[in-house]
Amino acid sequence: MIQYLEIGKIVTTHGVNGEVKVYISADSPESLFRVKKVYLNSAATVGLDVVSHRKVKDMLLLKFDGIDSIEEAHGLIGKTLWADRSEIRKAKDSYFIVDLIGLEVVHATTGVHIGVIEDVLSGGVQDLYSVKLDTGETRLVPAVPAFIKKTSIEEGKVWIEPIKGLFDDAD
8 A cells, every 4th residue: 555645735825924725635624634744745755744734615724844934835836745644534434545546346246357446536426436347448436335335455346236237248
């Protein structure tokens, strides 16, 4: 599993004391409130200590140790932020998208291989799993209990109960 996950991108400064506004990649700003250190690369070699955080609408305002002016904060605009997965709070029975990519998709009733999750698209109501079939075709599957019967990151599989017509070879 990837240890450091992308959590958002700094889009602008906020105020004159070095705060930055972050467009988040997480489900909610609150899921990032436990993060004490962010990194400016996925290798976690350049880090910033988080002094404070707060939510403004769907954005996250962060204040970093040593960044005390608008001029210092301005240099961070456009930077992608990464955090240790252990500091990111997630709901029970939820998964990090990066852990779902590449999982095998299996028919829940027959056990037949259907394809592989190649992407997770965030929809308005629910996420959609983009499943690449062995034929090269792609199908979108709503990530709801009616379709997704079981997910096991450890086993590397997602069991799906498709409706007729969703997968030609899985009906």
